[in-house]
Amino acid sequence: MKLFPEDRREWLKTLYRVPLGVAVLLIAMAGVAVFLSWMPGDSYEGELPELTGEQRALSERLRTHVEVLAADYPERNFTNVEQYRGAEAYLVGELKGIGYEVTFEEVENAKGARNIIAEREGATRPDEVIVVGAHYDAEHTNPGADDNASGTAGVVELARRFAERTPARTIRFVLFVNEEPPFFRTENMGSHVHAQNARERGDNIVLMMSLEMLGYYDDAPGSQRYHSFLKYFYPDRGNFIAFVSSLGNRAELRRSIAVFREQAKFPSEGLAAPEGFSGIDLSDHMPFWNADYPALMVTDTAFLRNTNYHKETDTPDSLDYERFARVVDGLEPVVWEWAKE
Numbered sequence: 271m272k273l274f275p276e277d278r279r280e281w282l283k284t285l286y287r288v289p290l291g292v293a294v295l296l297i298a299m300a301g302v303a304v305f306l307s308w309m310p311g312d313s314y315e316g317e318l319p320e321l322t323g324e325q326r327a328l329s330e331r332l333r334t335h336v337e338v339l340a341a342d343y344p345e346r347n348f349t350n351v352e353q354y355r356g357a358e359a360y361l362v363g364e365l366k367g368i369g370y371e372v373t374f375e376e377v378e379n380a381k382g383a384r385n386i387i388a389e390r391e392g393a394t395r396p397d398e399v400i401v402v403g404a405h406y407d408a409e410h411t412n413p414g415a416d417d418n419a420s421g422t423a424g425v426v427e428l429a430r431r432f433a434e435r436t437p438a439r440t441i442r443f444v445l446f447v448n449e450e451p452p453f454f455r456t457e458n459m460g461s462h463v464h465a466q467n468a469r470e471r472g473d474n475i476v477l478m479m480s481l482e483m484l485g486y487y488d489d490a491p492g493s494q495r496y497h498s499f500l501k502y503f504y505p506d507r508g509n510f511i512a513f514v515s516s517l518g519n520r521a522e523l524r525r526s527i528a529v530f531r532e533q534a535k536f537p538s539e540g541l542a543a544p545e546g547f548s549g550i551d552l553s554d555h556m557p558f559w560n561a562d563y564p565a566l567m568v569t570d571t572a573f574l575r576n577t578n579y580h581k582e583t584d585t586p587d588s589l590d591y592e593r594f595a596r597v598v599d600g601l602e603p604v605v606w607e608w609a610k611e
Contacts, residue, residue: 405449534600
């Protein structure tokens with residue numbers, strides 16, 4: 271029997287059948303979960319519409335980026351300098367081909383690979399910055415198609431969407447090195463270096479959006495897992511994209527997912543939880559929190575769904591590029607919502 275049935279009468283019957291102390295605990299858990307999970311708008315339900323021509327072209331470009339990174343440079347990390355720099359060169363070439371000037375940020379222990387930065391300067395409020403970022407390194411010897419060639423590809427394609435637009439605020443696209451172990455949560459994370467440099471310069475970053483694994487989806491019942499009691503409040507099928515933040519960034523999260531739900535015909539869920547809550551800080555947005563910048567993560571929920579996480583099976587053929595394209599397409603108006611002001 272589910273602890274939190276959708277039918278309210280069944281919920282009340284459930285409470286009557288359990289001891290008072292347990293009932294109070296269930297009510298408290300329900301209240302906490304509603305506070306953490308309530309988001310504006312409705313997650314898309316039903317059959318996904320046919321891809322548009324632009325979405326189909328986007329899908330193929332995303333596939334190409336993932337295949338190059340995961341197949342040609344599967345060991346793109348500090349253990350393989352040639353592949354790390356090769357991945358950097360490919361990404362720089364793509365961004366320059368779109369029309370961006372590219373700059374670099376040196377990171378200690380990255381073996382010569384660097385953070386890659388491309389900006390679309392704001393027209394009226396250029397000192398206010400939106401950062402859209404992802405790490406392009408892979409864990410150990412694993413190809414890292416979803417983790418995180420997918421997020422990297424998403425950043426490149428969002429950069430393409432804004433290459434000829436004129437935002438009010440500056441949009442900064444950043445591809446980070448050294449997110450994976452042994453550098454995670456250390457000063458050698460590329461995102462840590464960027465966030466600290468930004469803070470020292472006095473950059474006014476109004477939002478950082480980390481794209482962390484965007485390409486894996488599963489419609490099977492039970493394919494989506496959760497930490498602790500969240501399983502009672504979220505779907506058990508891994509067919510949605512998640513927006514995740516700390517409670518301190520709840521307003522930014524709610525504004526972002528509201529736009530996504532309004533514009534994208536794709537299922538979405540949101541969670542704003544205390545910073546110590548398990549799993550919500552496991553990407554490049556975390557160093558921005560530490561530097562006192564607002565930040566959120568967009569993710570397919572990583573190891574809570576993708577059984578290929580940090581394995582040799584995290585290969586390009588394991589991703590769903592049509593749904594991946596729908597997500598990236600839906601993120602464009604989210605970025606624009608923040609950049610147009």
